[in-house]
Amino acid sequence: MFTAFVTLLFSFIIGACQSSCPSGWRQSIDDPNVCYLIIATTKKNWTEAQAFCNNILPNAHLTSISTAFESVELNAFTINTDNISSCDQMWIGASDFNVSGQFVWSDGTPFEYSIWQTGKPDLHYQCISSSWKRSRSWKTTNCSIENCFICEMSMGNLCSTSLPLTDTPSTVTLAQTSAIHSPAATSTAAPTTMIDTTIPSTTASPPTSVLSTSTAPDPCNSYPCKNGGTCNPSGNSYNCSCTSPFFGLNCEIVGCDPANGHITIVPNNTVANFSSTQFPLQISGLNCFWQIRAPPSYQLNITIESVIFTGSRGIFEILDSSNKNATLYSTSFTDQAAVSVKSSKNTVAIYFYTAYPGISGAFWIQYAAVYDDPCAGYNCGHGTCVANGYKPECHCASCYSGPLCDNGKPDPCANNPCGTYGTCVYDTATCSNPHCNCAPGYTGPFCSKIPPVHNYV
Ligand SMILES: *[C@@H]1O[C@H](CO)[C@@H](O)[C@H](O)[C@H]1NC(C)=O
Ligand SMILES: *[C@@H]1O[C@H](CO)[C@@H](O)[C@H](O)[C@H]1NC(C)=O
Ligand SMILES: *[C@@H]1O[C@H](CO)[C@@H](O)[C@H](O)[C@H]1NC(C)=O
Ligand SMILES: *[C@@H]1O[C@H](CO)[C@@H](O)[C@H](O)[C@H]1NC(C)=O
Ligand SMILES: *[C@@H]1O[C@H](CO)[C@@H](O)[C@H](O)[C@H]1NC(C)=O
Ligand SMILES: *[C@@H]1O[C@H](CO)[C@@H](O)[C@H](O)[C@H]1NC(C)=O
Ligand SMILES: *[C@@H]1O[C@H](CO)[C@@H](O)[C@H](O)[C@H]1NC(C)=O
Ligand SMILES: *[C@@H]1O[C@H](CO)[C@@H](O)[C@H](O)[C@H]1NC(C)=O
Ligand SMILES: *[C@@H]1O[C@H](CO)[C@@H](O)[C@H](O)[C@H]1NC(C)=O
Numbered sequence: 001m002f003t004a005f006v007t008l009l010f011s012f013i014i015g016a017c018q019s020s021c022p023s024g025w026r027q028s029i030d031d032p033n034v035c036y037l038i039i040a041t042t043k044k045n046w047t048e049a050q051a052f053c054n055n056i057l058p059n060a061h062l063t064s065i066s067t068a069f070e071s072v073e074l075n076a077f078t079i080n081t082d083n084i085s086s087c088d089q090m091w092i093g094a095s096d097f098n099v100s101g102q103f104v105w106s107d108g109t110p111f112e113y114s115i116w117q118t119g120k121p122d123l124h125y126q127c128i129s130s131s132w133k134r135s136r137s138w139k140t141t142n143c144s145i146e147n148c149f150i151c152e153m154s155m156g157n158l159c160s161t162s163l164p165l166t167d168t169p170s171t172v173t174l175a176q177t178s179a180i181h182s183p184a185a186t187s188t189a190a191p192t193t194m195i196d197t198t199i200p201s202t203t204a205s206p207p208t209s210v211l212s213t214s215t216a217p218d219p220c221n222s223y224p225c226k227n228g229g230t231c232n233p234s235g236n237s238y239n240c241s242c243t244s245p246f247f248g249l250n251c252e253i254v255g256c257d258p259a260n261g262h263i264t265i266v267p268n269n270t271v272a273n274f275s276s277t278q279f280p281l282q283i284s285g286l287n288c289f290w291q292i293r294a295p296p297s298y299q300l301n302i303t304i305e306s307v308i309f310t311g312s313r314g315i316f317e318i319l320d321s322s323n324k325n326a327t328l329y330s331t332s333f334t335d336q337a338a339v340s341v342k343s344s345k346n347t348v349a350i351y352f353y354t355a356y357p358g359i360s361g362a363f364w365i366q367y368a369a370v371y372d373d374p375c376a377g378y379n380c381g382h383g384t385c386v387a388n389g390y391k392p393e394c395h396c397a398s399c400y401s402g403p404l405c406d407n408g409k410p411d412p413c414a415n416n417p418c419g420t421y422g423t424c425v426y427d428t429a430t431c432s433n434p435h436c437n438c439a440p441g442y443t444g445p446f447c448s449k450i451p452p453v454h455n456y457v
């Protein structure tokens with residue numbers, strides 16, 4: 001029986017390495033080697049919860065949370081977990097058993113990020129719990145209390161290669177599960193948006209030009225349908241079939257849909273719009289959560305055009321993945337001037353939260369995937385690529401011009417006018433005005449004057 005268990009466990013882990021997190025675990029969007037398991041159907045005290053995580057899989061422990069991005073991501077996962085409404089606090093892996101007030105993560109992660117509730121921590125209690133209802137914030141709790149909890153596992157050493165961008169089978173399963181249960185979730189206490197519709201980069205942005213054999217231009221040739229929508233031509237016009245939760249004429253609006261959250265994959269060099277007219281206007285404690293992800297080695301340039309609240313107590317944030325100081329943008333005011341922010345990696349989370357009834361809002365942003373290294377993969381032909389900010393710029397070799405240095409001019413020295421005793425040079429800036437530099441003793445425009453022969457005898 002033990003052998004059977006070990007074999008099962010082993011194949012489980014190998015399976016995880018090949019594709020994704022074990023069934024039931026959620027894969028971190030920021031680090032594909034990290035998986036989370038939200039336990040909402042059984043409650044344990046802190047030590048028992050820790051033991052539960054430790055026993056379930058090697059490398060598993062109560063979760064640590066080291067960035068605002070991770071905190072938001074976990075909150076979105078938590079809120080979309082079945083039976084979550086029976087949980088109040090969630091145990092996470094921090095405690096101060098040894099030195100009061102010195103909190104440590106059980107997995108050894110440095111305790112650098114925290115999101116305490118107002119007036120916390122209360123040092124009478126040693127274990128930290130997180131509230132999925134109250135903007136994911138923390139407090140210390142009596143370690144003996146039984147709570148739901150969150151396990152984290154690193155596939156680290158076991159799986160060194162990163163996972164393909166669009167291949168997240170376990171996420172898809174969970175998304176389907178949560179879609180089935182969405183009416184219940186809507187009517188109970190999980191009104192959060194966490195969309196797991198992974199849009200393949202090939203469909204999210206088509207190539208910019210397509211050869212057309214017909215004389216009448218296909219209205220779909222300009223790829224008017226955004227965010228993975230499918231274009232249906234109809235005479236001179238078109239309509240878009242949008243992928244949930246996008247809607248609008250061109251699928252440019254995203255909803256705060258309780259059944260789904262969102263990951264948008266931005267193909268390289270494309271600019272896209274992302275807006276919501278649907279911040280929640282429901283009960284308190286609502287969260288909307290979206291993510292935008294570009295391909296690896298890209299960053300996101302996001303221009304926040306507008307964020308509007310119908311009340312003054314909502315929070316709209318854009319969080320950078322993997323950055324300890326993860327807030328790229330945060331506002332709770334209306335009428336902000338447009339501002340551009342750039343992510344440090346290829347993923348950002350967009351988060352809307354309000355703890356107060358009657359708050360709603362809308363936002364409008366534009367985002368683009370920009371090269372990490374603008375010169376990576378950029379071919380300057382007869383020239384050198386130099387990064388000008390985030391844009392690649394070609395510095396051309398002499399006698400070449402054009403944005404890609406592929407416009408050649410005739411070489412002014414091509415037919416070697418300077419003969420054996422001269423070197424042909426020209427004005428490199430203009431690629432013109434060839435002339436000869438003569439070897440010592442040789443003169444004339446073509447260095448052809450032979451020096452006198454001296455007889456010293
Ligand atoms: C979880 O919720 C489902 C309904 O969504 C219910 O049938 C089930 O009994 C619940 N499980 C627990 C352990 O509460
Ligand atoms: C508490 O201190 C002991 C002894 O110094 C150490 O072994 C243990 O790892 C510490 N525990 C934590 C959670 O820091
Ligand atoms: C924590 O809860 C246990 C069990 O209810 C109780 O015995 C203990 O006194 C509590 N500890 C604190 C610090 O309140
Ligand atoms: C947690 O529960 C176990 C089993 O009931 C008990 O042995 C342990 O002392 C409890 N831990 C805390 C911190 O209350
Ligand atoms: C969209 O276009 C398709 C194909 O022309 C058509 O069948 C469909 O009814 C249209 N949908 C709407 C909402 O107009
Ligand atoms: C980016 O787009 C260009 C063409 O627009 C293509 O050649 C290149 O392969 C793309 N790179 C990635 C990583 O998709
Ligand atoms: C984004 O929306 C604005 C305003 O509707 C429009 O001017 C702009 O062209 C759009 N950009 C893209 C890439 O769709
Ligand atoms: C980001 O987008 C803004 C607005 O479109 C633009 O002005 C800015 O140059 C862009 N920055 C980068 C890094 O592409
Ligand atoms: C974190 O971000 C804020 C806001 O952009 C900035 O003021 C602050 O200096 C940053 N802190 C660090 C340590 O980078």
